[in-house]
Amino acid sequence: MLADIRSPRDLKDLTPEQLVPLSAEIRSFLVEAVSRTGGHLGPNLGVVELTLALHRVFDSPRDHILWDTGHQAYVHKLLTGRQDFSRLRRRDGLSGYPSRAESAHDLIENSHASTALSYADGLARAYRLRGQSDRAVVAVIGDGALTGGMAWEALNNLAAARDRPVVIVINDNGRSYTPTVGGLAEHLAALRAGGERRAPSLFENLGLAYLGPVDGHDIAALEAALRAARAAGGPVVVHCLTHKGRGYRHAEDDPLDRFHGIGVIDAATGRPATAAGAPRTWTAVFAEELARLGDERAEVVALTAAMLHPTGLDRFAHAYPDRVFDVGIAEQHAVTCAAGLAAGGLHPVVAVYATFLNRAFDQVLMDVALHRAGVTFVLDRAGVTGEDGPSHNGMWDLSVLQVVPGLRLAAPRDAAQLGAQLREAVEVTDAPTVLRFPKGGVGPDVPAVDRIGGLDVLYRNAASGGHREALVVAVGVMAAVCVKVAERLAAHGVGVTVVDPRWAKPLDAALVSLAARHDLVVTVEDGVRAGGVGAALAQAVGDAGLDVPCHNAGIPAAFLPVAGRSELLEEIGLSATALEREILRLLAHRTADPRRTAENGLAVSRIRPPAVAGVNGLKPEREVRA
Known part of the structure; x- marks a missing residue:
């Protein structure tokens, strides 16, 4: 059936009974296609029914569906006429995120988290001022992305906007890369467990209408909730419970969430198809060096913005669980929190993808450098990364950090230098230090003469x-x-x-x-x-x-x-x-x-x-x- 779906309009004629085998076919397609190219598998397996329901209730692209952290938009691509995944995340192929160049159904190209609600607020304001009251705005945001500060800035504005009809769909699977952390995660868990006798939600206390929790794999229930939200005439939260990796046993059973983003794998076994003898990655080298440093220096602690495993902090966390802090998708908070840790006599190491440090530049400048705080930033995926597209190339740090007074920046050329310069960095107690390294494998050491x-x-x-x-x-x-x-x-x-x-x-x-x-x-x-x-x-x-x-x-x-x-x-x-x-x-x-x-x-x-x-x-x- 999937091959016959050329636009969302084709979905509206299907019966509820036909949607069940279509969902299974989409999952089978995703597993086979993404296992050959690599990409974000787990998040997309979890939103199959939700995406079908969204496109049956709303009329894209006149109604805009905005995907926060757009790696969960693969199903959306399939339903909007983009079914050639043979070159996913490769030159002349489909982007791994929404792309305006690909389709009118993609309005925004956000691939950094927590932004969709702000886009939605602005879009709804524009429609109201232009008298376009018949157009809906839908923002799909995960529980992990809700840990980001921008999401709450937008919610604060939407809560006071009774005249702005924005449908806020929370895709709650309890995870970002790994289980979502913080008070919000605990609140959503309470809503999941509360049933009909629950206390008012945080969203209702803010003044937002709230529908849910809704089974995110029950298309009929989803459609009913989404229609009610559309008819409400103001901002409404639709709380959907989904299962990341649904329908693929290896992803469902993996406690480490290794199927969130994958390389090429054997679809039958779920194992990486990496050739034997592949070099260690830069991330692995950093992980080993930081663990050794933790043995040597009790004042070293580490912070991550919801990316413990991708940035290599998991090894340090295994050895020193009380010295690692996951703050959620909140890079700004991570940086200023690190400044506080430094003021308290510790030496924090903030591990983050280079592209995401851009989001916390003001904090690096004013909260760390101005205070001469001894904080070390480790920038993974620095430079050209490629497959994840324009937003993920970590190419800005060498330029934007040049203007930060007192900051010291090292670019290790090989594994030996990474270890040496990490130690040099944590010796600095009166200024921020930065180490940057690329994505991929480490080559042979380059000796000095x-x-x-x-x-x-x-x-x-x-x-x-x-x-x-x-x-x-x-x-x-x-x-x-x-x-x-x-x-x-x-x-x-x-x-x-x-x-x-x-x-x-x-x-x-x-x-x-x-x-x-x-x-x-x-x-x-x-x-x-x-x-x-x-x-x-x-x-x-x-x-x-x-x-x-x-x-x-x-x-x-x-x-x-x-x-x-x-x-x-x-x-x-x-x-x-x-x-x-x-x-x-x-x-x-x-x-x-x-x-x-x-x-x-x-x-x-x-x-x-x-x-x-x-x-x-x-x-x-x-x-x-x-």
């Missing part, structure tokens, strides 16, 4: 045949590709020095001194070029009065499309081939510096780097000699 100040020299060769010399500044995980580029450039006779600054903020004074010895400086970073490490280095070089061109290879200030990480890196010029070609082009256009003179076969510059170039206490050299 020398140390200059605080810089690790990863590669060095002299120019030959009259060629010029380039300084390549490799930020974090880009180190391995930069060494490969240097080897290729050496074959052309180009002199290349590759350095890892280790701490990308503040920049070491030795880096400016080193720049003076080269004909070209190229910074390679897995972050936005605008305001990133390269921009900071170019400013420092300019402040020192050096006439050395600085080129920054990084991510453009644009929302990248859905594609694999390697595909995107190639497209934006961060592959070895692209970097080699660009550096050769830049060197070919470099004119001779008239201030450089030959002295015993060496180029000498008398330019002194500024004394403020390094906030780490390193002094500038008296004379820069190459």
Whole structure:
């Protein structure tokens, strides 16, 4: 039957009896399709009947159905004419979230939690002002997303809006990634258990109408509740009880919720289809290092915003359950709570996806940095992530955190450096520290051949045949590709020095001194070029009065499309081939510096780097000699 559903209108002619086998067919489709591509399986298996009921009661796209944390919109895609899941989360395929480019049925592309109620409030206000009283606004939000502060800001406004007909559907499965935490979770549990003799709900006490709890897998009951909510004429909460992973035994029986978001799996067994000998992930390396650090330092504690397992804190939590705090999907609270923990004599480690730290920038700036709080932020999935689309690329941190006074930011290039720099970070008690690393497997360690100040020299060769010399500044995980580029450039006779600054903020004074010895400086970073490490280095070089061109290879200030990480890196010029070609082009256009003179076969510059170039206490050299 699913193949005959081309739009939500096709659902309205089906009998209640036909919806049962259709639900089963949708679940079978999801298991088979998502197991081949990876994606969010558990959340979508839980909303099959709910999505069918929504599209039978409301008239999308005239009525807008807004999906909070839109990873639960796969069924919605199937029912709105998007049934080719063969390239889900891949280039030229379906996005893993709502996408306006795909369908008129997707109004918003939110893939960060707790936003849909605010969209709905604004949309309902617009319809009222434009006199469009026949259009419904529906916001579907999970109990996990209700732990986010934005959701409660919106509820506060909706509670006072008797004239704004917004249907608030709570998809209550008791979980986000893992069981939902906090007082709200306890209240929803009480509503589930209370039956008809329950006390008034929190929503009713706020002034919102409340319907439920409703069995989220009973389509008839769902349709009745949704029709009543639509007819109410004001904001109504419809509380639906669903079972995450419903219909797929492996997901239903998994206590760790490993089927929330999956890679490629064997659908029959539920086991990952990962090849034997796959490298450890960056997350796993961090998990091991933090657990060791917990053994060594009793003051280290950890915080997560509802992502204990995805950020690797589960190992630390197993060893030290009283030293891990899950605050729900509330990044802002997590950051300021960490500042409070630091004020109380502890050293908090806040583990979060890089893209989600954006939501708490003000707290990092004003609540942590202003108070000189010793808090360490560990940013997983930094840089290009790819498959989850434009909202999930962790590409903003190197730029937005540059403006935070006193903050120190490290980008480990390999597993060994991650462990070393995590220890360096927790030694800092008077300022925020940040570590960032990408999604995926850790490659081999990239050894240093020398140390200059605080810089690790990863590669060095002299120019030959009259060629010029380039300084390549490799930020974090880009180190391995930069060494490969240097080897290729050496074959052309180009002199290349590759350095890892280790701490990308503040920049070491030795880096400016080193720049003076080269004909070209190229910074390679897995972050936005605008305001990133390269921009900071170019400013420092300019402040020192050096006439050395600085080129920054990084991510453009644009929302990248859905594609694999390697595909995107190639497209934006961060592959070895692209970097080699660009550096050769830049060197070919470099004119001779008239201030450089030959002295015993060496180029000498008398330019002194500024004394403020390094906030780490390193002094500038008296004379820069190459």
